[in-house]
Amino acid sequence: MAQPWKVLDAVETKDGKLELRQRGEKDFLILVNSLVLMNSSLHRSELALGQVACGHLKEESAPRVLVAGLGMAITLRAVLDCLPATAKVVVAELNPVVVEWCRGPLASLTAGAVDDPRVSVQIADVADVISQSAGSGGSFDAIVLDLYTGPHARTDKVADPLYGTVAIELTRCALKPGGTFAVWGENRDAGFEKRLSSAGFVVSTERPGRGGLRHVVYLARLPQRQEAPRRRRGGGR
Secondary structure, eight states: OOOOOEEEEEEEETTEEEEEEEETTTEEEEEETTEEEEETTBOHHHHHHHHHHHGGGTTSSSOEEEEEOOTTSHHHHHHHTTSOTTOEEEEEESOHHHHHHHHTTTGGGTTSGGGOTTEEEEESOHHHHHHHHHHTTOOEEEEEEOOSSOOOTTSOTTTOTTTSHHHHHHHHHHEEEEEEEEEEESSOOHHHHHHHHHTTOEEEEEOOSSSSOOOEEEEEEOOSSOOOOOOOOOOOO
8 A cells, every 4th residue: 555645844935835745765746736846756857858958068177057946856966967077057946945855855866966066056046047147148058947837839939038039049148159958848849949949059859768758858959159140231222
């Protein structure tokens, strides 16, 4: 007989009640308003996200990566396992209690990924972190978004703070030439892929695993050299 779930902690957030539940030694859930956001037993897409985003950075001298959000730190662990000791990883997380959980009851799932010396945590909206980096000329080799709401057919195509055309342009500016933008999604969204391509990214997708619920991982990569904007021809009178 399966053991019952035990609520370890619960806090009110702007999105509703955020809970951490446990069953047995290593079986955890994170929920908001009783909707499961993460299950520690089902994380193949999170692992794939971190690997496709950063697998090519292992030989880089000092790569910089932005990860959001934290969740159970499974994506963060996958990112760290791809990076050299000289890397710097910024984690953007809205809820400080999630950081506490990852340093407490969830720490054993990821060998304490949050406390890795390469990691710094910012309690911030990742859209703000991207905007600030874009304004300073771009500083990240990879930006990895593992949020519980990915791009979908109802996404505002222009104004969505993460997946709209304005946000994608800011993300492009926040990346170094050759940088990668990796995004978790529940289902494939052709409109998001089109917006990425229009912004100059080379886009691919994969659905990790075989059978069962298979989420989508988007990988958008910038060319090493970005083309200068084309000048418009002036019209004389």
